[in-house]
Amino acid sequence: MADTISLVYIPIFLHCAIGLVAARLAYGKGYDLGLWLVWGAIGGTVALIDALRRPRLSTPL
Numbered sequence: 001m002a003d004t005i006s007l008v009y010i011p012i013f014l015h016c017a018i019g020l021v022a023a024r025l026a027y028g029k030g031y032d033l034g035l036w037l038v039w040g041a042i043g044g045t046v047a048l049i050d051a052l053r054r055p056r057l058s059t060p061l
Contacts, residue, residue: 015044022048030057 019040026036031054040047 016041018044018048022051026051026054029054 019037019042021040022043023033023036023040025048027033029051031051036047036051039050043050
């Protein structure tokens, strides 16, 4: 039983790490970091794909 509990933590850690990468990528493109931290924590891989597909925000003049 103890071995299976530790196996649960690996996908959870990877999910959160991918979410952090997505948030950092979106922040670099000009999006709100707080919003993307939440979306990355919930979405994981889906948030990363979303961040990769979004265009860079243009800076207002």
